[in-house]
């Protein structure tokens with residue numbers, strides 16, 4: 001993974017010092033609250049319902065075991081011994097103290113981490129495929145490009161005060177695990193005559209007005225990546241709406257201008273700078289790529305009789321392998337994902353001890369690295385197949401072997417009303433109620449893969465628009481209700497879910513989900529997935545079943 | 551008369567925002583500026599929603615362009631400064647006016663500003679410090695610095 005050189009380190013250290021000064025000036029009354037608000041937001045510090053919340057950047061989800069141990073230490077020393085993995089591959093601390101944040105930043109800087117631009121109206125953490133460089137369906141590793149974007153966007157002097165927040169995602173595989181079509185900018189790597197090329201999408205996004213992004217450039221050469229992004233950002237910075245925060249995202253601008261006109265504007269701007277000093281050099285591309293070389297893989301065999309026997313034998317281990325272990329591009333290796341979705345634990349939450357165990361297991365079985373996924377899980381990307389059973393046993397002891405990856409109970413869920421001051425409704429108890437309703441693993445396996453996504457408000461941090469089943473907390477005359485939608489997808493076949501109808505009380509949600517599942521089971525053909533059945537039969541049968549008694 | 555910071559020094563501005571009297575020798579709003587037949591020795595101030603390209607033809611002779619920040623969180627003037635320097639080739643004074651706060655000065659300077667009329671209540675001494683210290687490097691190519699990757703190579 002990328003390792004800081006003296007320049008990267010110096011800038012992060014200087015930012016810590018700068019933020020310490022800003023905090024001191026705020027505490028002494030020199031810096032007014034309205035101004036400090038914007039400054040702390042650009043450093044990931046929110047003031048939430050119960051306490052401040054600090055969001056730590058995890059560039060494209062990559063973490064080393066050393067960094068994990070530092071996070072564990074920070075949660076113990078400065079927080080309550082747990083943290084939360086977010087849907088943007090970041091980490092959140094729920095209970096830090098404002099006065100101690102500069103110290104936390106200093107701890108983070110000591111392991112090459114920071115909170116820069118994890119909130120505020122600026123370019124946020126660039127996200128990517130959690131299976132980068134190990135997935136068999138990959139065309140090219142997206143991480144060097146994501147890192148180049150990270151550096152370019154960090155402290156960009158011109159784009160720190162955009163109309164609204166700005167999110168970029170990059171994928172290099174056939175399967176889009178980075179949800180690039182619902183980002184402000186989505187970048188898809190492809191190959192043309194052996195050369196790297198980018199397809200650029202703009203204007204996607206969730207939130208109040210969900211939109212699938214549009215391709216604004218079909219083919220871009222690698223050395224032009226940053227200048228082209230600069231052109232998009234400049235057009236957005238100048239012409240994006242600033243009068244209404246709900247209409248300020250780039251998707252509204254692209255739509256208002258039409259994607260064609262927007263693309264022309266970007267093109268005209270780009271022509272003025274494409275060959276200038278921002279153009280990437282071969283040397284720089286190579287320098288960054290060298291940080292993402294292959295680990296020292298052994299020559300292993302895919303056929304491991306001892307493990308294969310155990311997979312068919314032991315129902316616990318076998319079920320876990322079936323769901324949580326994916327094929328790797330190298331023979332004899334597997335991609336293992338820990339589903340952080342145990343019933344009665346908030347989705348994506350881990351304790352300090354679990355973080356340390358994950359760090360140890362990463363060192364022991366996966367070259368000391370992990371990836372955070374946007375489904376709020378953690379991936380060990382390079383596990384030898386022969387070690388699977390040992391790994392599973394250790395995970396099981398630490399309550400990290402939940403065998404429900406990709407299943408109905410692997411719910412994507414924002415922090416919601418339990419923590420978030422913007423929430424209309426709680427989301428964590430809804431996730432738990434659904435997990436309790438569907439507690440039969442055999443049944444879940446039979447249902448197959450499906451995404452259930454929950455957001456506590458229109459901001460859609462739980463990506464409810466792209467859930468096969470999406471649940472949105474709404475406020476109905478002061479009480480918490482839930483609007484259910486169906487048919488969304490965040491992958492390469494991206495689609496926005498359609499609202500079923502009037503919203504439901506919290507207690508009714510599990511029954512509603514059960515009804516939707518029953519419609520699916522009654523209609524599915526062969527091994528059709530939930531989403532495929534929906535696409536074939538449409539929304540009406542689901543509506544009729546859910547509102548049958550009204 | 552309020553002082554401004556220009557090229558790192560606290561100075562009394564040569565040109566001030568036009569209020570009444572003679573336009574020549576002061577800084578007039580864009581619309582007024584464009585309507586002037588004799589534009590010599592006249593500065594112009596451009597609001598965040600106005601396009602700097604409209605003065606492209608005159609930049610050789612303009613002594614000062616002031617870019618307004620209606621509120622400090624409105625970032626349009628950063629792009630305006632970039633375009634003035636990079637595309638229009640303007641080499642004169644670009645002054646930040648309006649809600650100009652010291653924590654943003656470094657970003658402004660990296661986008662091409664070289665003068666700052668601070669908002670009321672901002673500490674000019676501290677501002678000079680911010681401008682001098684700043685960050686040691688910048689990842690991006692800016693009007694004043696090459697991209698960091700050029701330095702690394």
Ligand code: SF4
Nearest residue numbers: 414420423456457461
């Ligand atoms: S979706 Fe709403 S409630 Fe949930 S975390 Fe985001 S802002 Fe908070």
